[in-house]
Amino acid sequence: MDLSSVYTEIIMEHNQAKHNKHQLTATTHKERGHNPSCGDDITLALTVEDNIIIDAAYDGMGCAISQASTSMMIDLVKGKTVEEAREKVSTFIRLIKGEVNPDDALEALEDVVVLSNIKNMPARVKCAVLAWHTLDEALNNPSE
Amino acid sequence: MDLSSVYTEIIMEHNQAKHNKHQLTATTHKERGHNPSCGDDITLALTVEDNIIIDAAYDGMGCAISQASTSMMIDLVKGKTVEEAREKVSTFIRLIKGEVNPDDALEALEDVVVLSNIKNMPARVKCAVLAWHTLDEALNNPSE
Amino acid sequence: METTKDTYRGDFPFFTNNPDLVYLDSAATTQKPTQVLEATLTYNGAQHANIHRGAYELSIEATNKFDAVRSKVKAFIGASLEEEIIFTSGTTESINMIVSSYAGLHLEEGDEIVLSILEHHSNLVPWQQLAIARKLKLSYMYINDLGIIEPDEIEVKIHDGVKIVAITMMSNAIGVKTPIEAIIKRTHQVGGIVVVDGAQAVPHQAIDVVSMDMDFLVFSGHKMMASTGVGVLYGKKALLETMAPYRYGGDMIEYVEEQVTTFAKLPSRLEAGTPNIEGVISLGAAIDYINHIGMDTIHNHEMMLTQYALLKLSELDYVNIIGTTDIQFKGPVISFNIRDVHSHDTAFILDNAHIAIRSGHHCAQPLMHYMKVPSTARISFYIYNNTEDVDQLITHLKEVRRWLGYGS
Amino acid sequence: METTKDTYRGDFPFFTNNPDLVYLDSAATTQKPTQVLEATLTYNGAQHANIHRGAYELSIEATNKFDAVRSKVKAFIGASLEEEIIFTSGTTESINMIVSSYAGLHLEEGDEIVLSILEHHSNLVPWQQLAIARKLKLSYMYINDLGIIEPDEIEVKIHDGVKIVAITMMSNAIGVKTPIEAIIKRTHQVGGIVVVDGAQAVPHQAIDVVSMDMDFLVFSGHKMMASTGVGVLYGKKALLETMAPYRYGGDMIEYVEEQVTTFAKLPSRLEAGTPNIEGVISLGAAIDYINHIGMDTIHNHEMMLTQYALLKLSELDYVNIIGTTDIQFKGPVISFNIRDVHSHDTAFILDNAHIAIRSGHHCAQPLMHYMKVPSTARISFYIYNNTEDVDQLITHLKEVRRWLGYGS
Numbered sequence A, B: 001m002d003l004s005s006v007y008t009e010i011i012m013e014h015n016q017a018k019h020n021k022h023q024l025t026a027t028t029h030k031e032r033g034h035n036p037s038c039g040d041d042i043t044l045a046l047t048v049e050d051n052i053i054i055d056a057a058y059d060g061m062g063c064a065i066s067q068a069s070t071s072m073m074i075d076l077v078k079g080k081t082v083e084e085a086r087e088k089v090s091t092f093i094r095l096i097k098g099e100v101n102p103d104d105a106l107e108a109l110e111d112v113v114v115l116s117n118i119k120n121m122p123a124r125v126k127c128a129v130l131a132w133h134t135l136d137e138a139l140n141n142p143s144e
Numbered sequence C, D: 001m002e003t004t005k006d007t008y009r010g011d012f013p014f015f016t017n018n019p020d021l022v023y024l025d026s027a028a029t030t031q032k033p034t035q036v037l038e039a040t041l042t043y044n045g046a047q048h049a050n051i052h053r054g055a056y057e058l059s060i061e062a063t064n065k066f067d068a069v070r071s072k073v074k075a076f077i078g079a080s081l082e083e084e085i086i087f088t089s090g091t092t093e094s095i096n097m098i099v100s101s102y103a104g105l106h107l108e109e110g111d112e113i114v115l116s117i118l119e120h121h122s123n124l125v126p127w128q129q130l131a132i133a134r135k136l137k138l139s140y141m142y143i144n145d146l147g148i149i150e151p152d153e154i155e156v157k158i159h160d161g162v163k164i165v166a167i168t169m170m171s172n173a174i175g176v177k178t179p180i181e182a183i184i185k186r187t188h189q190v191g192g193i194v195v196v197d198g199a200q201a202v203p204h205q206a207i208d209v210v211s212m213d214m215d216f217l218v219f220s221g222h223k224m225m226a227s228t229g230v231g232v233l234y235g236k237k238a239l240l241e242t243m244a245p246y247r248y249g250g251d252m253i254e255y256v257e258e259q260v261t262t263f264a265k266l267p268s269r270l271e272a273g274t275p276n277i278e279g280v281i282s283l284g285a286a287i288d289y290i291n292h293i294g295m296d297t298i299h300n301h302e303m304m305l306t307q308y309a310l311l312k313l314s315e316l317d318y319v320n321i322i323g324t325t326d327i328q329f330k331g332p333v334i335s336f337n338i339r340d341v342h343s344h345d346t347a348f349i350l351d352n353a354h355i356a357i358r359s360g361h362h363c364a365q366p367l368m369h370y371m372k373v374p375s376t377a378r379i380s381f382y383i384y385n386n387t388e389d390v391d392q393l394i395t396h397l398k399e400v401r402r403w404l405g406y407g408s
């Protein structure tokens, strides 16, 4: 396996960048997601107003893939409607399952498509999809 | 293995003979013994007076070896003192373990020594010794 | 009736290694084909890693292999969901798990449990002990002279207020089948749930838990050509979800803190600690083997042998067969006694002729007591047996009474 | 330090079948030597029969083989009596059995149980859940910065009124040993009993339960070259005799009637149903193999490797070793992290170079939380490892930070 298809520059950037890793002041949705077997453990917080995700951030620990995937996801869904965000989650899951190819997902997922290589690495699939499942859960369960 | 060394004439006789298989009227000692794995299940009853086993009988079910061994044992210990009976139990166990040879046990065990062949048959050792262990237990636990 | 050829015996090294042996004790445990032995050996000798834990490929592959068996078992018994398949160490553990984690949680003083008098100790003692500890009522469905539970008995015993009926599909002791459909139907009518002991049935006949509407089904790997130490607990998801964890430990948790723990989802929640990985893999290989032969072929072969043996035994007037000889009520198990001879002597004399049969109470003392038969000799068949095995049995059975000093 | 020769690796087909693999995850599960694989295969392919049941020779031989392992285990851990050895499906089951059948029976509201913060979930969650259900107090002995439980901590936490102390001999997560003698002594002083989790110790050092005065000791076969699905519960006879049966079923009974049952003597009373016969046989073969090499040889070899690896790791300034590096407090397990890198990435990158290590919380979440280390990379050794394995690890560890985009 070619590690450079996993640890790409953009993934490394997002792993090290901390701009989405902080607390939110006005949280409307909060969800914890984790992979018990490998210890990825993130808490995703959203501020949704008038059906639009006006802010999002995360906290927690995890491997480079899960951290980068979370950070890239947040950049992607900020400013989008709840429905758009759900749509993106579903496209991403299908990308990782190999059900849609990167070119066709490009418009919806933008540079997140770089994660499509993960589909061939069973050990990492869970890391890549964690944030997205967590987002989906969060959107289903507003804080109150 | 030569089956005729197991199913000897005297064993067959005792297996079919029912003279020791009945209820006692005045029981001073009673004990149930069984081999859970093969279903031998006997109840031994004794009448001990002045330290002498004046009567003994058994009831229950079991294979030819266990039934014959029980019947022969009863013939052997009737009229003996408790100590003599205990001594015979111990000699019999040693015979079956191969720790004493049949010739040396002859005086104590009389025709019961025919059971010594059982020592080479692990499947039957339990059957042969059941009554004897039960007698030992019975002697340790008078009915009241 | 024609003799069968050894189409499948060649798959079993056991028989090559024991060429003189007539093995008639498959109801106790079955032999394993090369396909199963090799699956285990390949895993153990080349692919062994712990599962659900590793971040490396070997471990992921082991996990995938393990999980694939869950899906095989699911298909094998016609379940709807993979998480309805819980791996256990065998039928005994499966039943104890239902008793303590389901019944122990949901039943209340005075509730009634119904068993049949045919049950193996494993499907009797756990219920009985729960009943004693929790002041439940424990009743039995009894059998007629042929060993059969009659429709009336089902109506009468399974009445309103009965919470659980635990019933074997086939008696391991006398080979008689129970009217499982009628029992399930009746139990559901009165609002109870049914625990089916499939230890003797699942290896020998096609099962569809959904169409049969079974609530719980349990069975052991070692009676269907897989390893000892592995078994299955099937339960409807809605029921499994109400069960308390049976054991606590690794892999069944989500978050553990010093004073509190949250638990994983099904099936992990009911599977704590390192499981019997190679046992599960052997179970997968055994299912593949059964599917490869075809359950119908297995069933037909066994029933042909059973019919043949019943015929041959019926020609010996000193042989008393226990329970019905009507093949439609039977699995491939025949229990009998020889007049005036204890079953242990029968088994011993046959063993001397290299014929392995079982004798005793077959872990069914209440049944033996009810039938007033202290013990029986039992023969049982599987795919590797043939009519010659039966012929040898008959030949040597003829010597038994002579050895015991009877005329014939 | 000189490199070791592969004196024993040749015994392990796993390495012939995976010539490129560096296996450093023996704390999770070990590989099996030919001697163990063959013992299992011989039993399964030529000698398989159910035990404690048959009236025929094959079954008696299987029973004898099975019972002989009990006597081997007894000698291996220095127990006094065979019936003090109970076969289970593994450490997790052994502990759950003690918790429910011993502690669950004898402890009362307000009683106190003490664990250490080093415990594996298997030796933590069962106690915690019992404590919650029964309103017991559950306390922890904590560790210093080196991962060591200090004498003061033992004095303070194990005080009058503490009924049970459950303690691992060696942390599977960070490889640090606990002061087991002091803990046992102190617990006995206050009148409590000690449950020793030997999962990580029994495979690697000589144990004598009598001279160490252990009340209970538990361990798994699969961490000492035997099969998964088999383990041991050792208990002092006087304690085992006060335990309730853990499972009900075949083989653990004496007389069964419809409404009452009497139970068999030890060890059968605590072993219901068909056991993992081949697993037990593999355990016997593994003990023979360990005895053949000599536990001292194994121990010395592993500790030499551990020392060597600690030295090599200490040369990399971005490697942070968790817990003491003083070899006298360690077993053959090293936990570490690479600066700025999550252990899962470390393991993944090493896996790509065919080096199998473990990463994560190692089923010890409370420990990780206490140490404020969310996860670690862990390597562990057994008799088949050599210094070349360590050298390969080091070579590829050096690439990890580079892959993650850090300078070195």
Ligand SMILES: Cc1ncc(COP(=O)(O)O)c(C=O)c1O
Binding pocket: C027, C028, C090, C091, C092, C093, C120, C122, C123, C168, C170, C171, C172, C197, C199, C200, C220, C222, C363, D250, D273, D274, D275
């Ligand atoms: C009908 C039935 N139930 C339960 C069992 C117990 O199975 P195991 O010993 O594999 O747990 C058996 C096996 O003898 C059986 O025949």
Ligand SMILES: Cc1ncc(COP(=O)(O)O)c(C=O)c1O
Binding pocket: C250, C273, C274, C275, D027, D028, D090, D091, D092, D093, D120, D122, D123, D168, D170, D171, D172, D197, D199, D200, D220, D222, D363
């Ligand atoms: C210290 C310790 N205790 C308990 C266990 C649980 O053992 P098993 O999974 O074999 O039941 C392990 C295994 O990971 C361990 O390392």
